[in-house]
Amino acid sequence: MKISDLLTYKRGKNLFLPAHGRGFALPTDLRRLLRKRPGIWDLPELLDIGGPLCSIGAIAVSQDESAKVFGADHCWYGVNGATGLLQASLLAIAKPGEAILMPRNAHRSLIQACVLGDIVPVLFDIPYLSDRGHAYPPDIDWLNKVLKLTSSCKLDITAAVLINPTYHGYSSELSILIKRLHKQGLKVLVDEAHGTYFASDIDKGLPVSALKAGADLVVNSLHKSAQGIVQTAVLWSQGQLVDPSVISRCLGLLQTTSPSSLLLASCELALKELTSRSGKRNLSSQIDDARDVFLRLKNLGLPLLKNDDPLRLVLHSSYHGICGFDADKWFIKHGIIGELPEPGTLTFCLGFNPLKGLAHAMKKCWYKLLLDNTSPKTYPPFPGPNFPLLSHPSMSCSLAYRSNSNLVMLNEAEGLVSADLVCPYPPGIPVLIPGELLDQQRINWMLGQHKFWPNQIPLQVRVVS
Structure with a gap:
């Protein structure tokens, strides 16, 4: 299908960015x-x-x-x-x-x-x-x-x-x-x-x-x-x-x-x-509607996480043994397209979309998923990266990025200096930056993350030659 055709392709409930809801709320x-x-x-x-x-x-x-x-x-x-x-x-x-x-x-x-x-x-x-x-x-x-x-x-x-x-x-x-x-x-x-x-x-x-x-x-x-x-x-x-x-x-x-x-x-x-x-009036109404959706879904038993932005819904899918990526595929299959799947959660951007009927549709979809998920996984707490409280690269980011470099296997990179960003996307937050020294603790954590994010955390890393 051509790019131009994909731009007008009907996708169901659009709970992803941009926040204008595929033109619904454009000024x-x-x-x-x-x-x-x-x-x-x-x-x-x-x-x-x-x-x-x-x-x-x-x-x-x-x-x-x-x-x-x-x-x-x-x-x-x-x-x-x-x-x-x-x-x-x-x-x-x-x-x-x-x-x-x-x-x-x-x-x-x-x-x-x-x-x-x-x-x-x-x-x-x-x-x-x-x-x-x-x-x-x-x-x-x-x-x-x-x-x-x-x-x-x-x-x-x-x-x-x-x-x-x-x-x-x-x-x-x-x-x-x-x-x-x-x-x-x-x-x-x-x-x-x-x-x-x-x-x-x-x-x-x-x-x-x-x-x-x-x-x-x-x-x-x-x-x-x-x-x-x-x-x-x-x-x-x-x-x-x-x-x-x-x-x-x-x-x-x-x-x-x-x-x-x-x-x-x-x-x-x-x-x-x-x-x-008029814009403030519409925004105020949207915030009220979004809070109502959150409370209704929470009362219906969906594992939503509390946050400070009423226009973002975060579904804690791993609480019920379901990977966020699997939940995302299921929701898409049933016409609800989220913004950010991760190993433990699936985040929906409500933005300025019309929210009528959303709570019912999400509840129906979620409980179908629970019934379909006959062998839920037991997720341990997701291990943190254990970064030092304060750190800086051992080499200039600029120099490391521009230096001669080569790819090595991640499990063989101890003591070497990263020449590139290792950065799951979305949301584009680096786990390794140019100039950082790879120690065994960081390598072990990244290898563990690879099991959750096989398409985002590589098994090879570019290092300064």
């Missing part, structure tokens, strides 16, 4: 635009339109207006997803040879930025939920332990990265963490790709947005947690710690010189949807 003005003559909207950076890095034109005006509405000092629209904006942000807050403190669940794009900019990632371990195999955000006590260790680190740490919320919707008290990092003299970048709609500030039960919590730089994905088209994202900056002209220059290194005018329009309209009266 009205964007839907109106897409109904016009095909391609009429495909324009270059004409003088009256401009681009994300232009000082004049409609896009510059739109970015300024969005910054004011959301309480930021500056705003840049992105058409290379959150990835491009995170990478530019990292280059803006550290010079070559400097170090950035970041959690082990940092997205691969941040490690790639360290490769590009010859920046040292100082990685801190985070809490791990072994009953389901998920990383969990740190609290202030955990962060204090990490910062205490940095005092003996001989690297020049200039900034810190926080991930909030996680892919599964877990969140931390950002305000306290950011305040503590600022006290340490560090600039703070928050990867809030999955929490854009928190900034709507319409529900006291939602986590505080990273902007409101005081982050210096914040990156939001507009297709993951708002109503934008895939690849749309936004970067916000506030305060005096990061020079906006440096940010713009770093964006210029990574942004295309031919940004899609359709995607830029989608950035503007997705943000307006979060702040308009």
Whole structure:
């Protein structure tokens, strides 16, 4: 089947990204635009339109207006997803040879930025939920332990990265963490790709947005947690710690010189949807409906895990001896397509999809699966990676990535230096980064993970020759 045919293929209940539900919840003005003559909207950076890095034109005006509405000092629209904006942000807050403190669940794009900019990632371990195999955000006590260790680190740490919320919707008290990092003299970048709609500030039960919590730089994905088209994202900056002209220059290194005018329009309209009266009303209703679905399914006996994002449902399939990958295949077979299968869980993105009838359909599907699963497995707790609380590569990420390298069997790699990212996808979180030394403990853990993720954790690894 051709790619173009697959784009319109009917897939059942679409509980996966992008969050607009295959067009159902696209902003009205964007839907109106897409109904016009095909391609009429495909324009270059004409003088009256401009681009994300232009000082004049409609896009510059739109970015300024969005910054004011959301309480930021500056705003840049992105058409290379959150990835491009995170990478530019990292280059803006550290010079070559400097170090950035970041959690082990940092997205691969941040490690790639360290490769590009010859920046040292100082990685801190985070809490791990072994009953389901998920990383969990740190609290202030955990962060204090990490910062205490940095005092003996001989690297020049200039900034810190926080991930909030996680892919599964877990969140931390950002305000306290950011305040503590600022006290340490560090600039703070928050990867809030999955929490854009928190900034709507319409529900006291939602986590505080990273902007409101005081982050210096914040990156939001507009297709993951708002109503934008895939690849749309936004970067916000506030305060005096990061020079906006440096940010713009770093964006210029990574942004295309031919940004899609359709995607830029989608950035503007997705943000307006979060702040308009009708958009807020619809979002509030969606949150209420999502919470109702969660409670109904919970009361019906489905093993759902509690999180902080009502628009994410996490099914703890391994609690009943069912691998998340097997559960995913079953749900797809019965017309319900989730977002993220893992060994222990299956995560559904409710997004802005219509939720009528969802609880009944999921309950019916789940109980059919239980009946079909005549020989459930007994899952032990999923072992954590046992990373040190604080670590950094033994060789420059940039040098390791660019060095001569060769593939070796994982069980023969002890004492060698990784030349590449080993990174299950989704959600794209590295278990090994360029420059890290492979010790036997890490190798044993990766071999164990291979049994759960045979298609994601390789038995060969690329190492520096």
